[in-house]
Amino acid sequence: MVSNDEGARKTREAHGPRERGIDRVLKLLAYLNKAGQPVRLADLPKAIDAPRSTIYDLVGILSDAGILETNGSDNRVYFGKLLYLYGTRYLQENDIIIRGREAVERLSKQTGETSELCVRHRNKQAIVHAAPGSRPLRISSEIGSQVPIPWTASGRLLLSHLPKEEIGRLLEEGDLTLPDGRSVDLEDFARECSEAKKKKLIVTTGLINSFTQCMAAPIWNSNGIVEATICFVLPIDVSEDHKTALGAELVRTAEALSIGNNYLTAAQ
Numbered sequence: 684m685v686s687n688d689e690g691a692r693k694t695r696e697a698h699g700p701r702e703r704g705i706d707r708v709l710k711l712l713a714y715l716n717k718a719g720q721p722v723r724l725a726d727l728p729k730a731i732d733a734p735r736s737t738i739y740d741l742v743g744i745l746s747d748a749g750i751l752e753t754n755g756s757d758n759r760v761y762f763g764k765l766l767y768l769y770g771t772r773y774l775q776e777n778d779i780i781i782r783g784r785e786a787v788e789r790l791s792k793q794t795g796e797t798s799e800l801c802v803r804h805r806n807k808q809a810i811v812h813a814a815p816g817s818r819p820l821r822i823s824s825e826i827g828s829q830v831p832i833p834w835t836a837s838g839r840l841l842l843s844h845l846p847k848e849e850i851g852r853l854l855e856e857g858d859l860t861l862p863d864g865r866s867v868d869l870e871d872f873a874r875e876c877s878e879a880k881k882k883k884l885i886v887t888t889g890l891i892n893s894f895t896q897c898m899a900a901p902i903w904n905s906n907g908i909v910e911a912t913i914c915f916v917l918p919i920d921v922s923e924d925h926k927t928a929l930g931a932e933l934v935r936t937a938e939a940l941s942i943g944n945n946y947l948t949a950a951q
Contacts, residue, residue, distance in 0.1 A: 707733050708741060712762075715751075716827075721759035779902055779911055779940060784812040786913060786936050791816055794929060797916045799824050801899070803841040806853045808832050811911075824916055831858035833867045836885040836899040837912035843880040843901070844908050847873035861890055883934045894919050898930055900937035913937050 710731045715722060724742060728735040742760055745751040749765035774780055783800040790798040791814035800812040808831075813824035832838030833854070842850055850873050859867040879885055879901075888896040899914035913936055915929055 707731070707737065708745070711738070711741060711745075712750075715761060717829075719827075721754065721761035724753065724758040724760050727760065779904065779942065780811060782940055783902065783911055783913060786940060787812050787814050790814070790913070790915070790932065790936060794915070794932065796929065797824055799837075799914050799916060800911060801835075801837040801841075801914060802911045803832065803838075804829060806832060806855055806858065808835050808838050808841065818918070830891070831855075833859055833872050834861060834890050836887040836897040837914055839872075839876050839879045839885050839887075840882075840899055840901045840909045840912050842876040845876065847877075850876060862892065883937070884930050886930075888919065896921075898926070898933060900930075900933045901941075902937050903941040905942045911940075913940065 710733075711727065714727070714731050722730070724739070727733075727742070728738045731738070742751060742753065746753050746760075746763065749763045751760055752763040753760050774784075780800070780802075787798045787800045790796070795817040797816040798814050799810050801808050801810055803809070807829035809829045810824055810826055813826050815824070831854075832842060842853070845853070847870070851869055854869075859869060859872070861867065884898065884900050886896060886898045890897070896917050896919055897914055898917060899912040901909040902911040902913060904910035913933060915933060917926070917929070921929075
């Protein structure tokens with residue numbers, strides 16, 4: 684069976700130059716998303732390595748369609764209202780996302796800890812919803828942010844259905860280097876992903892920084908694949924009793940969110 688990622692790659696290779704136009708649109712949208720703020724139109728050709736005339740034409744077409752907006756005297760470009768409407772429609776139709784957002788809010792209020800709902804977007808983990816805890820020192824979780832998958836507990840669950848070879852192709856240069864410069868061994872990471880198929884809870888400590896740990900539970904879709912994760916981002920020094928209670932609640936929540944209780948089949 685060919686995975687969605689592998690099938691998409693082969694399709695792109697088969698189409699070759701015919702997809703250059705749409706590839707540039709996707710590259711432009713990805714760059715704006717990574718920038719996280721409006722970008723000057725004049726800076727975009729160099730940023731995405733494309734001819735100025737091509738980028739100006741694309742921005743004009745996408746702006747006319749409402750996908751992008753251009754504002755200010757220096758023509759700063761960013762996402763338009765149509766993308767917000769598309770995103771709203773997606774949230775209305777995706778049952779796991781709808782119920783997961785509600786669960787994140789409940790968990791944060793119930794426990795006082797920072798809670799997140801995460802998915803995989805290509806080779807990154809994306810936070811689709813987050814609710815801050817009530818601790819005096821807040822742990823920031825920005826909705827829409829994306830981080831390399833090897834940096835998180837959720838990432839190991841989100842790749843748990845993939846073989847090592849496909850995981851290696853999926854990761855980009857730098858994904859296996861943690862923020863403090865430490866390297867994650869690909870063999871070890873792939874093994875951890877495989878082992879995650881048998882687990883209802885994954886905990887990682889000190890990967891993104893030295894003062895937090897991440898606790899994640901899988902949310903299974905109707906095909907028995909981890910579609911999302913629900914997790915806590917905790918201070919490094921929480922008590923073991925508190926950590927155990929949080930883990931149990933996280934697993935209960937993830938099981939309730941999973942479609943058709945496929946988590947039981949996959950965990951056996």
